[in-house]
Amino acid sequence: MSGLADAAIVGAYEHPTRWAPNETQFQLHAESARGALDDAGLSIRDVDGLLSSGLSPIGIMALAEHLNLQPRFHDSTNIGGSTFVAQVLHAAAAIAAGLCNVALITYGSKASSDRFAVGTGGLSGGDPPDQFEAPFGPTVMNSYALVAQRHMHEFGTTPEQLAEVAVTMRRHAGLNPHARYREPITIDDVLASRLVSSPLHLLDCCVITDGGGAVVVARRDRARDGRKPTVRILGGAESLRHTAMGRRDLTEVAAAQSGPLAMQMAGIKHADVDMCMIYDSFTITVVATLESLGFCGRGEGGPFVSGGRIGLGGELPINTDGGGLSSNHPGMRGIFLVIEAVRQLRGECGKRQVEDCDVALCHGTGGMLGLRHSGATLILGKGD
């Protein structure tokens, strides 16, 4: 049992919106916070830890002001879309260390209504490596395409296999009334959609939506006040991957470090995992992540995602909410991985419920897969 066992997830809430032109970003944070605290049976006055991301550089103070909180623990890590997965670990570690008792993690974004080109805008940050990249036209999206092309070359992964990930996510989205796109698609539909950055087509890419979500992590003795079953934090770990002085193997992603560490902490094997929430910014992200997590061997991700294995009713259901490919992606999707895993472990998913779901694995990927990216693995278990 890990030191994280002192904490549990006691509340989770996904904002139903996918398009919120008449709300502010902080309003989405506040509405999500209200939903997660209601879910937990706690009050905003119980919160003594605040975690968030996607804010301005010191915006955590503004968010605390907006919610009139005076947290004694706070964290505004930004490692891209995986941040909120990592922040569940940060919150649990803070609770285990006695730094706070009730940690609120919130997210809100208007990426769609603000017309923010999340994946296909240019990148020209001011960090030292950027000068060797920005003049050549990298985007978030084409950094993933670089990995996909290499994966296909080394392992024979096919466009059809990648497309199957998108088709499966859309099938799941059909069972989620809040999903952005719910009409079924076929492999041919994916292959016939326009190439955005070869070998990735439009339907290999996640959607862009507005959205928000929140999670409450609390000491387990506080958790018992809650109205719903708690969710245990069995293990977790983080990692960063970069160009490594010019020698990185692009097809091995950050999950190769965080996955085994998380599973070791949780004391589980792959066969113990009942469902996964894998960040699906692009179809290749799922294939590469499953390999690096060790659910299949290197290069075997294409065949692994085929034949219905990752769909509901298959051996390892993935992204039962429809994922970023079909349900929602406001820019940093990590919090939704945690929220859907919590709903599955509580048995709240209705038609898309995974039977006998006792252990769920979340893996968030943030940043640019072929340049610099982050990984955060979190293993959750059914509580009491």
Added chain:
Amino acid sequence: MAELGKSAVPKPRVDEESKGFWEACGRGELYVQECGDCGALRHYPRALCPECLSADVRWRRCSGRGRVYTFTVVHQNQAPGFRDKLPYVLAYVELEGEGLRLLTNIVRCKPTEVRIGMDVEVVFDEIGSGIALAMFAPVD
């Protein structure tokens, strides 16, 4: 055929650690760094060796030949300097000899002709203010 770098692409923010690299590119020469203590090669250039934190930097001139490690033909990029040059090829080229990989563009060929493993050599694209970008073109 896309010709990159001629107009408004983001100019590299040359700094104290990188100016030797960019000055060489301006002369039409490609260099990587080698640690004077542990011998580790590195790209991009920086003042201290990440392997051993030695400040003994040596510059090693590359032949400029290499192979395409991976690439993508980019059809969508809203950023200024790129949206009017679509499609273009973003690639990692692995340098012959050093084995290091650089992010770059493949130019002077049709994007549809680019393949992983293709032999390429460096060509320098001047973008003004004495700055030249190391791009790669197929070897004839």
